[in-house]
Amino acid sequence: MAAQEVAAQPSDTLATLKTESETLKTKLEEERAKLHDVELHQVAEKIEALGQFVMKTRRTLKGHGNKVLCMDWCKDKRRIVSSSQDGKVIVWDAFTTNKEHAVTMPCTWVMACAYAPSGCAVACGGLDNKCSVYPLSLDKNENLAAKKKSVAMHTNYLSACCFTNSDMQILTSSGDGTCALWDVESGQMLQSFHGHAADVLCLDLAPSETGNTFVSGGCDKKACVWDMRTGQCVQSFETHESDINSVRYYPSGDAFASGSDDATCRLYDLRADREVAIYSKESIIFGASSVDFSLSGRLLFGGYNDYTINVWDVLKGTRVSILFGHENRVSTLRVSPDGTAFCSGSWDHTLRIWA
Amino acid sequence: MTINTLSQDGVQRQQMPCLTKMERMIISMQDPDMGIKLRNQRLLITVIPHAMTEALHIGQLFVKYGYIYPLKEPRNLILKADDSPYRFQTPYYWMSTRWPASELDYAIYLAKKNIRKQGELIEYEKECYNALHKRINHTWDFVVMQAREQLRASKQRRKADRIVLECQEQAYWLVNRPPVSTAHYPPSKRYVKYCEQYQPHDPIMQGCLPSNPWITDDIMFWNMHSETVAVPTKLRVERWSFSFMELLNDSMGRKEFLTYLEKEFSAENLCFWQACEDVRHGETSKIPEKVDEVYKQFLAPGASRWVNIDSKTMEKTLEGLKRPHRFVLDDAQMHIYFLMKKDSYPRYLKSELYKNLLARAIVPQETKKSVFPFMRRQRHSSPSPALATQIGEDDGKGKNSNSVKSNSGTASRL
Numbered sequence: 001m002a003a004q005e006v007a008a009q010p011s012d013t014l015a016t017l018k019t020e021s022e023t024l025k026t027k028l029e030e031e032r033a034k035l036h037d038v039e040l041h042q043v044a045e046k047i048e049a050l051g052q053f054v055m056k057t058r059r060t061l062k063g064h065g066n067k068v069l070c071m072d073w074c075k076d077k078r079r080i081v082s083s084s085q086d087g088k089v090i091v092w093d094a095f096t097t098n099k100e101h102a103v104t105m106p107c108t109w110v111m112a113c114a115y116a117p118s119g120c121a122v123a124c125g126g127l128d129n130k131c132s133v134y135p136l137s138l139d140k141n142e143n144l145a146a147k148k149k150s151v152a153m154h155t156n157y158l159s160a161c162c163f164t165n166s167d168m169q170i171l172t173s174s175g176d177g178t179c180a181l182w183d184v185e186s187g188q189m190l191q192s193f194h195g196h197a198a199d200v201l202c203l204d205l206a207p208s209e210t211g212n213t214f215v216s217g218g219c220d221k222k223a224c225v226w227d228m229r230t231g232q233c234v235q236s237f238e239t240h241e242s243d244i245n246s247v248r249y250y251p252s253g254d255a256f257a258s259g260s261d262d263a264t265c266r267l268y269d270l271r272a273d274r275e276v277a278i279y280s281k282e283s284i285i286f287g288a289s290s291v292d293f294s295l296s297g298r299l300l301f302g303g304y305n306d307y308t309i310n311v312w313d314v315l316k317g318t319r320v321s322i323l324f325g326h327e328n329r330v331s332t333l334r335v336s337p338d339g340t341a342f343c344s345g346s347w348d349h350t351l352r353i354w355a
Numbered sequence: 356m357t358i359n360t361l362s363q364d365g366v367q368r369q370q371m372p373c374l375t376k377m378e379r380m381i382i383s384m385q386d387p388d389m390g391i392k393l394r395n396q397r398l399l400i401t402v403i404p405h406a407m408t409e410a411l412h413i414g415q416l417f418v419k420y421g422y423i424y425p426l427k428e429p430r431n432l433i434l435k436a437d438d439s440p441y442r443f444q445t446p447y448y449w450m451s452t453r454w455p456a457s458e459l460d461y462a463i464y465l466a467k468k469n470i471r472k473q474g475e476l477i478e479y480e481k482e483c484y485n486a487l488h489k490r491i492n493h494t495w496d497f498v499v500m501q502a503r504e505q506l507r508a509s510k511q512r513r514k515a516d517r518i519v520l521e522c523q524e525q526a527y528w529l530v531n532r533p534p535v536s537t538a539h540y541p542p543s544k545r546y547v548k549y550c551e552q553y554q555p556h557d558p559i560m561q562g563c564l565p566s567n568p569w570i571t572d573d574i575m576f577w578n579m580h581s582e583t584v585a586v587p588t589k590l591r592v593e594r595w596s597f598s599f600m601e602l603l604n605d606s607m608g609r610k611e612f613l614t615y616l617e618k619e620f621s622a623e624n625l626c627f628w629q630a631c632e633d634v635r636h637g638e639t640s641k642i643p644e645k646v647d648e649v650y651k652q653f654l655a656p657g658a659s660r661w662v663n664i665d666s667k668t669m670e671k672t673l674e675g676l677k678r679p680h681r682f683v684l685d686d687a688q689m690h691i692y693f694l695m696k697k698d699s700y701p702r703y704l705k706s707e708l709y710k711n712l713l714a715r716a717i718v719p720q721e722t723k724k725s726v727f728p729f730m731r732r733q734r735h736s737s738p739s740p741a742l743a744t745q746i747g748e749d750d751g752k753g754k755n756s757n758s759v760k761s762n763s764g765t766a767s768r769l
Contacts, residue, residue, distance in 0.1 A: 043543035055559070058569040076740055077577060078568075095568065096734045119740025136741035166636035185638040190681070209600050209692070229682055252549050271458065276543075296553035296560055297546070315546055338580070340558040341569045355559070355569035 040267070040277045044315035050298075053311065053321040058341065059353035061092055063099055068345035069126075070332045072162075074115045077338045081122045082351055083110035089124045091136065094343065094353050101136055103144045112160045116167040123151070123170055125158035131172050133184055152182045152189075159201045164211075164228075171214060171228075173200040179216050181228060193226045195233040202246045207253045215256050217244030223258050223268060237268045239275045246290040246333075250314075251297045257314075259288030265302050265312065279312040281319060290332050295339030303330030303344050309354075325352055374420070378449060380413070381422045385443055422449065424526035430477075432529060442519075447701050448527040459494070459693075462487040464528055466502035497689050504665040504690070552597060556590055564588075566722035572732040573722055582606045589716040596704050599696040611712065615703045623660035624691050624699070627653045631688035635681055646679040654687070664690050 066086035073080050078095040087108050091101040107128035114123045116133075125131035131152035134144050152158065156175035163170055164181075169190070173179045179193040179200055198219035206213040206225075213234065217223045223244055225235040242261035249256045255269045255276070264280040265288050279300060286306035293300055299320065300312040309323040309330060328347035335342040341355035414434040417423045418441070425431060426440045434441075465484045468475050476484060488495060509517050554560050558567055565575045579588055587607060595602040595611075602608040609625070616622040630653065634645045653662045654672065664672070668686050675683040703709055 040543045040546060043547060047547060050560075074740065076737065078737065079739070093736060093739075095574070096736055098736070100739060136739070138739060138741055164636060165632070168636055168638050183639045185640060188639065190639075207600075229685075250546075250549075251553070252545070254545060294557050294559045296550050296557035298550040298554060298557065298560055315543075315550060335559075338558070338577075339556075340563060340567050340576070342559075353569055355567055 040315060041317040044313075044317075047315060049316070050313055050320050055311070055321065055323060055354045057325050057352045058355045059094055059097055061094060061097055061351040061353075062349070063090055063092075064088060064349045064351075066349060067328075067347040068331060068349060068351055069109065069111050070113045070124075070160075071334060071343055071345045071351060072113055072115045072122075073334055073336050073343065074119050075117055075337055076119055077336055077340070079115070079119070080343055080351070081113050081115050081124075082332075082345055083113040083124050083126070084349070085109050089113055089122065089134075091122060092351075094351075101144060103134055103148075105132075109157070112158050112172075114162045114170070116163050117165065118167050121167060123161050123163065125152065125161060125172075127157050129154045129156060129158060129174070129176075131158050131161045131170060131182070133170070149184065149187075151184050151187050152180060153187075154178070154180070156199070159199065160203050162203065162205060164205060171203060171205065173203045173216055175199040177218070179203060179214075179226065191228060191231045193224075193231055193233070195224055195226075195236070196220050196222060201243060204247050204249050204256065206249055207251065215247045215249065217247040217258055217260075219243045221260075223247055223256070225270065235270060235273060237275060239266060240264070242287070245287065248292050251293055251295065257291050257293065257300055259291040259302050261287035263287055263304075265291050265300060267300075267314065277314070277317050279310075279317060279319075284310065289330060290334075290344075292333055292335045292342060294335060294342075301333055301335065301342055303333040303346075305329045307346070307348075309333065309344060323354065326350070374449075377417065377420065377422060381417065381443065419530070421526060421530035424522070424529075426522065429522070429525055430529060442522065444526055445523050446705075448523055458487060458491060459498070460697075461528065462491060462495075462498045463501045463505065463693075464524065466498050467506055470499075470502055470506060494689075497686060500665060500668055500686075501690065501693055503667070507665070556594060564719040564721055571722055572734050574735060574737075575719070575722065577737075579717075579719055587712070587716050589713065589718050592709075592713045592716045595709075599700045602700065602703075611708065612700075612703055615706055615708050616699060618708075619699065619702075621699060623653060623662050624695050626660060627662045628688055628691050628695070631684045631691075634684055635688075639681070642681060643679050646676060646683060649684060650676055662687075662691055663694075 061082070064082065064084040064086070065088065066084050068082055068084050071080055071082040078093060079091065079100070080094050081089065081091045083089045083105075085108055087105040087110055089103045089105060089110060090099055092099055103122075103124075105124065105126070105128070107126055110124050110126040112123075112125050112131065116122065119136075121133050121135045123131055123133045130150055133149045133151055135147050135149075137144060137147065151170055152161070152172045154172065154174035154176050156177075158172055158174055160173045161170055168184050170182045170184055171179065172182065177194075177196045177198060177200060180189050181191040181193075182188065183190055193216070196216065196218040200216050200218040203214055203216040205211075206215070212228050213225055214228060215223055215225050221238055221240045221242060221244060223237045223240075224233045226232065227234050240258065240260040240262055244258050244260045246259040247256055248258075250267070254271060255267055257265055257267050259265045263284050263286060264278050266275050266279070267277040268274070269276045279302070284304065284306070286304050288302045288304050288310075290303045291300060293314070298314055300314050302310045302312065304310060307324075307326045307328060307330065309326075310319055311321040311323065312318070313320050326344065326346040326348050330344050330346050332345040333342060341353050343351055343353050345351045414423075418425065418432050418434045422444050423441045424444055425433075425435070426442060461483070465476060465480055465487070468480070469484065491498070509520065512520070563576055565579075566573055568574045568576050578584070580591060584607075591605065591607075595605065595608045602612055613622055613625050616625055627649070630645070630649050634642060634649065637645060652658055652660050654664075654669070654676075655661075664687050668690050672684065672687045
């Protein structure tokens, strides 16, 4: 059989190889499934169900002139930074709903923004392929853009950014298929991460003792875990059926959740090296754009493209609640640092604080 | 709630309330006046209470959960209704205090066993050892170094103490070994445990006292949890006992821990760890000077705050210092981190300092709901974190107080 294959057209061989790879993949999943002894929600059957769940919009932040694309919390638990399609980046005291700073970026579609751990700067970027850091000045007369510092340079759009443990380093992900770690002061690239086969859309830093890994998700349906020191991909997961828009670590750092255009959210366990739960419903057909856990990890909040937020019981795999309010896609969602609330941003130009 | 329902189907349903009850029993069993008789046979050994059915069942659970362990057949975690000797497990290794058992700790334990006596690992342990070696290969040097260091430290103990400690450690791992290979693995337990432990701390799940600021517009909750509050809340202090990382992540916890270490004359460990963090996360340009400072203060022979690192790590670090880079202190930092985690941290949790703080810690009163529901509380502003640097830069000149006007209520235009 092999000899005959060799004589065939190159395209035929490619097709056969493709089919073979698909068959092997299915076989691998079947074998992995056989090794499950007890699924997460089977054990969770013995736990008490959650009572009635009431969460309401407690603040609505109006001020963006166009779609809100990204937001991040300040460590002080009440301030946030948000960015939108019209190039505006705003820093709010979400508690009082006051705007404290505003910057107009030289580009539109500011898809990524992050608050520095010190609370003294914000980072943002998007279609300009860069990530820039703006120190926050309290002098109302000062133009924030004047002190702007260009840090990261990619060859395609910036999809996500976050500071590591200090104001001095930034981790970025890009439409150019790579992630990178940058030194803020010099703008130097400290490490690059190659392995995704398409745009990387999201990333999250691991809350670990050694503080050395992060996870990324991309248009290649893969989620990859990286060692920040060596640049190596140490684990990868490929069970989603479409782009992964958001990844977030479970609070213990042992697992992470993902939200995807395939309308599901999934939980991947790092020690077991496999997917351990899927959060989906037949009635949910629109993609999940962003996910985050409540402080204890019991609840998973997912913002969806059908304008809703679904609240999932992480252990039981069931939906606990569905939150209405936004009038367009929910594009970004993050729980506050002390877990008292979460913030959602939407294409309806607003941000909402829920508690 | 009966304890009997616990161990059905071999699936362990670990509930904190249950463990607390068991621990109360264990403690009273060891009470010198009212507890069971202890008999000295070679070393501290106890005899199991008279075998009535109920007592036997509870006793079985004690063994299963690792509160007592058999001396004759350590791997056989059952309670025999005869004269076989058992020993109480030290509270350091109790399930409630020692969870979660980390992979790294287990790898170090197996490496120790392997080094101590080649071929002492049983089949299951060999499997785990190989699986761990593959998974955390990038930290394996550290694992071996820690194992060697711990073996060396234990050699310096009295033989009797050493034997007891080895038994305690072995018993702990027999009960708590983290499942390593994918074939034998229910991840579910860990999630259930974590969620249950943290649920009282999750404001969305269980509310928070005095109230959730976003709901009542009252910021007392944030004020009570600030870095510099005089008396912390009970939940906050309890959380420090969940893991070493929780303690270090809270600046107040770190301060308390430093105070404790100062009493123990080992404060240089925490200071060294913080200095290493500063190197790792600081500006690239400052690395050489920072590393040099660290060397002078902590590593040089005769340094004022010399840290005790094993010779191999020290050698490797000093070699690396010739060409300082961001990660040059990683090995030494990890070594000191795990030293604190395994040694100082558990002792801190048992110390008077911690216990007193926990006793003094408050449980906030729930804010009463407003009598007039339509009267909204005024939402107070807070100083922007960015203000801190401004004041620093201007040397406290007066102009700052004017430029920072706290608006409240109405939207302000920038």
